Amino acid sequence: MTGGTARKPSGRELAILRELEKKVLWLASWTIHHANHVRDNVDGVKVGGHQASSASLASIMTALYFRALRPQDRVAVKPHASPIYHAIQYLLGRQSRQKLEDFRGYKGAQSYPSRSKDTDDVDFSTGSVGLGVAQTLFSALVQDYVRAHGWGLEQPEGRMIALVGDAELDEGNIFEAILEGWKQGLRNCWWIIDYNRQSLDAVIREGLWARFEALFQAFGWDVVILKYGTLLEEAFREPGGERLRAWIDNCPNQLYSALVFQGGAAWRRRLLDEIGDQGDVTRLIEARFDEELARLMTNLAGHDLPSLIEAFGKVDHDRPICFICYTIKGFGLPFAGHKDNHAGLMTPAQAESLRAAMNIRPGHEWDKFEGLGIAARELQQFLEHVPFAASTRRYRAAPIEVPAELSVTIQPVMSTQAGFGALLNELGRARPAIAERIVTTSPDVTVSTNLGPWVNRRGLFAREALADTFKSERIPSTFNWDFSPKGQHIELGIAEMNLFILLSALGLSHAINGERLIPIGTLYDPFIQRGLDALNYACYQDARFILVATPSGITLAPEGGAHQSIATPLIGLAQDGLAAFEPAFVDELAVILAFAFDYVQRDAEGEASERNWLRDETGGSVYLRLSTRPIEQIKRTMTSELRQAIVDGAYWQRPPGPNCQVVVGYTGAVVPEAIQAVGLMAEDRRDMGLLAVTSADRLNAGWTAAQRARERGLVHARSHIE
Numbered sequence: 109m110t111g112g113t114a115r116k117p118s119g120r121e122l123a124i125l126r127e128l129e130k131k132v133l134w135l136a137s138w139t140i141h142h143a144n145h146v147r148d149n150v151d152g153v154k155v156g157g158h159q160a161s162s163a164s165l166a167s168i169m170t171a172l173y174f175r176a177l178r179p180q181d182r183v184a185v186k187p188h189a190s191p192i193y194h195a196i197q198y199l200l201g202r203q204s205r206q207k208l209e210d211f212r213g214y215k216g217a218q219s220y221p222s223r224s225k226d227t228d229d230v231d232f233s234t235g236s237v238g239l240g241v242a243q244t245l246f247s248a249l250v251q252d253y254v255r256a257h258g259w260g261l262e263q264p265e266g267r268m269i270a271l272v273g274d275a276e277l278d279e280g281n282i283f284e285a286i287l288e289g290w291k292q293g294l295r296n297c298w299w300i301i302d303y304n305r306q307s308l309d310a311v312i313r314e315g316l317w318a319r320f321e322a323l324f325q326a327f328g329w330d331v332v333i334l335k336y337g338t339l340l341e342e343a344f345r346e347p348g349g350e351r352l353r354a355w356i357d358n359c360p361n362q363l364y365s366a367l368v369f370q371g372g373a374a375w376r377r378r379l380l381d382e383i384g385d386q387g388d389v390t391r392l393i394e395a396r397f398d399e400e401l402a403r404l405m406t407n408l409a410g411h412d413l414p415s416l417i418e419a420f421g422k423v424d425h426d427r428p429i430c431f432i433c434y435t436i437k438g439f440g441l442p443f444a445g446h447k448d449n450h451a452g453l454m455t456p457a458q459a460e461s462l463r464a465a466m467n468i469r470p471g472h473e474w475d476k477f478e479g480l481g482i483a484a485r486e487l488q489q490f491l492e493h494v495p496f497a498a499s500t501r502r503y504r505a506a507p508i509e510v511p512a513e514l515s516v517t518i519q520p521v522m523s524t525q526a527g528f529g530a531l532l533n534e535l536g537r538a539r540p541a542i543a544e545r546i547v548t549t550s551p552d553v554t555v556s557t558n559l560g561p562w563v564n565r566r567g568l569f570a571r572e573a574l575a576d577t578f579k580s581e582r583i584p585s586t587f588n589w590d591f592s593p594k595g596q597h598i599e600l601g602i603a604e605m606n607l608f609i610l611l612s613a614l615g616l617s618h619a620i621n622g623e624r625l626i627p628i629g630t631l632y633d634p635f636i637q638r639g640l641d642a643l644n645y646a647c648y649q650d651a652r653f654i655l656v657a658t659p660s661g662i663t664l665a666p667e668g669g670a671h672q673s674i675a676t677p678l679i680g681l682a683q684d685g686l687a688a689f690e691p692a693f694v695d696e697l698a699v700i701l702a703f704a705f706d707y708v709q710r711d712a713e714g715e716a717s718e719r720n721w722l723r724d725e726t727g728g729s730v731y732l733r734l735s736t737r738p739i740e741q742i743k744r745t746m747t748s749e750l751r752q753a754i755v756d757g758a759y760w761q762r763p764p765g766p767n768c769q770v771v772v773g774y775t776g777a778v779v780p781e782a783i784q785a786v787g788l789m790a791e792d793r794r795d796m797g798l799l800a801v802t803s804a805d806r807l808n809a810g811w812t813a814a815q816r817a818r819e820r821g822l823v824h825a826r827s828h829i830e
């Protein structure tokens with residue numbers, strides 16, 4: 109199907125790729141060195157930059173970006189390989205020299221690939237390890253969702269690829285994702301593990317690869333182990349070679365790393381000591397100079413372009429694959445293999461020797477083809493024909509029309525959660541354009557967050573249809589649990605991390621698949637904290653979604669209990685890119701939901717509005733904090749002023765009179781108590797006000813922005829709450 113570049117590279121092509129691999133390593137290392145030793149840094153502060161961690165992926169990324177990838181593929185690059193990514197983009201003409209020079213500085217290339225801050229076409233942000241990896245898996249599922257609904261079929265299917273650190277696999281969210289991927293029939297997903305056997309602190313446990321292999325296989329992935337490069341494979345075929353292979357296979361990670369660091373003479377001593385036989389093995393070792401021996405012994409497949417190109421090129425199926433690529437942390441740099449190298453930087457003297465070794469003249473460090481053995485014109489021509497860089501990779505999708513008002517039948521007494529269920533049910537029934545693009549998802553709380561009626565109408569999503577046996581057996585049940593490729597609800601297992609990463613993937617569909625989705629995720633409010641880092645990650649990538657958190661009380665019932673959502677209002681206030689609302693009444697919720705459908709689709713630039721001091725044109729995601737508490741509803745006509753005030757964050761339920769001394773403000777389901785309090789206090793106070801706060805988050809954001817504007821001299825700036 110998706111046919112990679114199965115063709116073997118010609119000798120010339122391989123020679124070009126080898127030159128580019130060298131150049132990528134140089135540029136990445138120089139970028140970091142420049143930021144720390146050359147650029148004027150404030151007070152000589154080192155900005156760091158992970159040379160070792162980058163070097164580990166130089167060969168793999170050369171093989172991918174310059175050969176194996178196609179424009180439709182999407183990649184999450186291990187955070188610390190960011191300099192390698194930027195170097196590749198620089199060679200492809202998509203990254204500026206200025207941004208490399210400003211690496212880790214203000215407006216410079218980012219230390220971790222950033223979708224929103226970098227300008228060189230980063231597919232997925234990474235940084236908090238584990239999240240970008242899982243994002244590729246969920247993006248593969250979203251691609252299937254989009255195509256199953258008949259959209260985006262004019263584009264070829266892409267592969268979602270993660271470059272994963274071996275220690276990154278310690279993160280639990282990765283395992284949650286693997287399990288979910290298995291349930292959902294994951295395809296088109298590659299995880300390439302940079303098996304350098306080092307974490308941040310030290311060398312990792314022996315034999316992890318075997319755990320990884322068993323684990324991935326257990327969940328239906330193909331596992332491809334890339335261990336030895338072509339030089340070593342050839343040496344293994346020489347007389348005595350099998351003894352050498354057995355020795356390396358049994359060599360502990362720590363010893364191997366130490367010898368890599370020490371170099372050729374140390375390799376010779378150790379090998380002769382342990383397997384020297386005055387025969388074949390000794391001859392094999394002694395036939396090589398120190399430098400050659402070191403090159404042989406470090407010729408792992410993860411640094412061997414022919415092995416990598418062959419492995420990536422021969423994939424001819426869409427099953428998920430885990431590549432375990434043996435690599436060396438810091439490969440090609442003076443601290444290769446040293447266990448303390450994670451944040452290591454080359455000294456100026458070391459950078460000088462590397463420059464000399466790379467044939468780079470002082471002052472020509474940024475020249476794209478300086479010091480290479482192939483003419484600039486040929487290299488440039490090659491770069492211009494790299495398949496990956498051939499076409500647009502970031503799409504735009506037209507906005508979907510949002511009805512001005514959402515209709516809902518409001519019961520005299522009703523909770524906001526029930527109102528949410530009713531609103532979605534009505535959307536599912538009336539089928540406005542927006543309803544076709546809504547995709548709901550929930551981590552095993554679909555029914556208890558009131559998505560049931562919507563799911564009954566629109567069905568569950570799966571690539572293969574699966575009927576609800578209870579229905580076919582005619583057993584009465586409230587919920588229709590039929591799966592089909594046209595279904596609009598993605599049911600997840602109970603892992604909130606997965607919910608947020610799926611929302612992140614769904615919420616980027618307009619840019620990644622060119623097809624806009626309106627994702628709505630529901631969960632119990634306290635469990636936002638379980639997935640908080642993933643929520644932050646989704647917002648940081650500017651994914652667009654609506655999060656419906658319910659129930660949200662400090663208790664589920666009068667007896668109290670464990671599900672206490674105490675800190676979430678502060679999360680709503682603090683999280684950038686997320687507008688948080690807590691309506692009390694269902695008519696408010698209807699207004700906010702209509703606003704949210706539009707707000708998640710906006711992406712215009714713009715100045716803050718003088719009305720509320722919010723920058724609403726840029727849009728963002730929305731968080732609705734709802735409740736199961738039935739509240740007596742107010743019968744009122746929704747005016748455009750009230751509608752606007754609800755969206756801006758507050759309105760007067762009872763405006764204060766001229767002699768007002770006390771105002772009661774409330775948010776959400778405590779409205780009966782607030783009304784009662786005003787009633788009691790009004791006995792001896794006049795003109796009391798009752799302020800309905802629908803979004804403390806937006807009031808706060810507007811107030812802060814207005815204050816800032818006043819400091820800049822706009823003395824009349826007033827926010828909505830003021």
Ligand SMILES: Cc1ncc(C[n+]2csc(CCOP(=O)(O)OP(=O)(O)O)c2C)c(N)n1
Nearest residue numbers: 161235236237273274275276304306307308
């Ligand atoms: C969630 C999270 N915790 C901690 C860190 C700090 N951290 C950055 S890299 C790293 C170790 C990475 O090791 P590995 O994945 O093997 O990559 P390598 O450096 O070997 O390339 C750690 C602990 C982080 N970025 N994210």
Ligand SMILES: [Mg+2]
Nearest residue numbers: 274275306307
């Ligand atoms: Mg590692």
